[in-house]
């Protein structure tokens with residue numbers, strides 16, 4: 556019977572796949588998915604994984620990305636997304652939702668949600684977008700505790716714990732690299748090098764640490780937009796496009812609504828829309844029919 560309802564791969568297999576991807580020397584491209592449907596589209600187009608962004612999750616709830624969302628909301632969305640795809644899902648755990656003990660609980664909840672890995676950042680609470688001014692970081696020792704706690708709570712050794720440092724914009728590149736080294740000593744599997752300026756900075760970071768590195772190619776921020784190939788050549792292991800699909804979709808929604816408001820019809824927009832047939836194809840509508848006929852194939856005996 557064809558696959559319906561959820562992805563066939565178990566969370567443990569997706570985590571193994573993510574670990575393999577990180578060790579492959581090939582850059583793992585993780586577009587942000589603002590819904591399970593978008594994640595299915597990401598999978599169909601051949602990407603290596605899906606990213607669940609805190610900024611997008613907040614925006615989707617009509618909130619700015621300033622640490623207002625809860626672990627329950629984030630894990631719930633992550634689970635909805637992870638369960639429909641075979642790809643690994645990396646999720647934004649912000650500052651871990653509280654004290655180090657909360658970071659530990661976050662890991663167990665995210666493991667149960669079928670997530671393959673999470674990143675914890677060294678910002679103070681309440682956090683800010685890493686590409687805006689006005690953010691602040693906790694002392695290195697406090698972040699080390701956050702990471703240690705997260706690592707100690709892990710039950711599946713393949714769940715990836717990524718430490719993000721926001722220090723580049725505040726303390727400079729060398730300080731950010733020193734922090735990364737301390738986070739690796741605390742058990743982090745990967746480092747998210749937030750808001751580096753240009754190629755030379757990515758190159759220097761790569762030369763200084765031995766674990767997998769993640770680049771954030773968010774638009775309208777502090778980092779130069781580098782291609783996946785350039786980042787792979789620089790030795791980076793993961794690239795995220797966290798808010799990209801939301802920005803594309805929201806621009807299309809705004810333009811479309813404007814047209815309807817002005818002209819009273821969506822007629823001129825039809826060519827720009829995903830067709831009903833394409834949506835059904837993505838949802839594997841046919842497979843559900845097949846599933847149904849496979850289940851309801853009994854006959855009622857006449858008495």
Ligand SMILES: C[C@](O)(C(=O)O)[C@H](CC(=O)O)C(=O)O
Nearest residue numbers: 608609610684685686773797
């Ligand atoms: C990666 C990020 O943490 C996110 O939540 O997606 C954001 C992205 C953004 O706001 O552009 C960040 O870089 O802080």
Ligand SMILES: [Mg+2]
Nearest residue numbers: 608609610647
């Ligand atoms: Mg975030």
